[in-house]
Amino acid sequence: MFRNLFSKKQRRQDIDATHFKSVLKKELKRLENELQTVGHKKDGEWESQATDVDVNASDDADIADNIENYESNDAIRRQLQIEYDETILALKKIKNGVYGICEVSGESIEIGRLEASPAARTCMTHKNTKL
Numbered sequence: 196m197f198r199n200l201f202s203k204k205q206r207r208q209d210i211d212a213t214h215f216k217s218v219l220k221k222e223l224k225r226l227e228n229e230l231q232t233v234g235h236k237k238d239g240e241w242e243s244q245a246t247d248v249d250v251n252a253s254d255d256a257d258i259a260d261n262i263e264n265y266e267s268n269d270a271i272r273r274q275l276q277i278e279y280d281e282t283i284l285a286l287k288k289i290k291n292g293v294y295g296i297c298e299v300s301g302e303s304i305e306i307g308r309l310e311a312s313p314a315a316r317t318c319m320t321h322k323n324t325k326l
């Protein structure tokens with residue numbers, strides 16, 4: 196099933212892979228920069244960290260600030276991580292010649308949708324389908 200969906204003959208001729216590759220690479224760079232503000236990379240995985248933490252925090256209010264800071268960074272980091280992973284996946288698809296193909300239906304993803312979200316994994320019809 197999976198192999199059928201991503202068979203080579205479905206490679207799209209109507210999209211400019213070079214254009215999307217450069218858009219996706221820029222996006223990846225932007226996401227990496229943003230991830231660096233809320234976390235750090237360890238063994239290839241991003242981990243959350245608090246920013247501007249007072250490591251000598253002694254009173255409860257300071258410690259609470261640190262925890263709050265970590266939790267908000269963690270929420271941001273998780274969201275960025277999803278976008279980061281999807282961008283990596285999209286770049287892999289370009290490499291494998293399966294970029295722009297809906298993962299649910301195997302149909303072509305609308306060009307307008309790809310322009311708006313270059314890492315989109317589904318066509319408009321299946322945009323709310325859980326993958």
Ligand SMILES: [Zn+2]
Nearest residue numbers: 297300318321
């Ligand atoms: Zn679809």
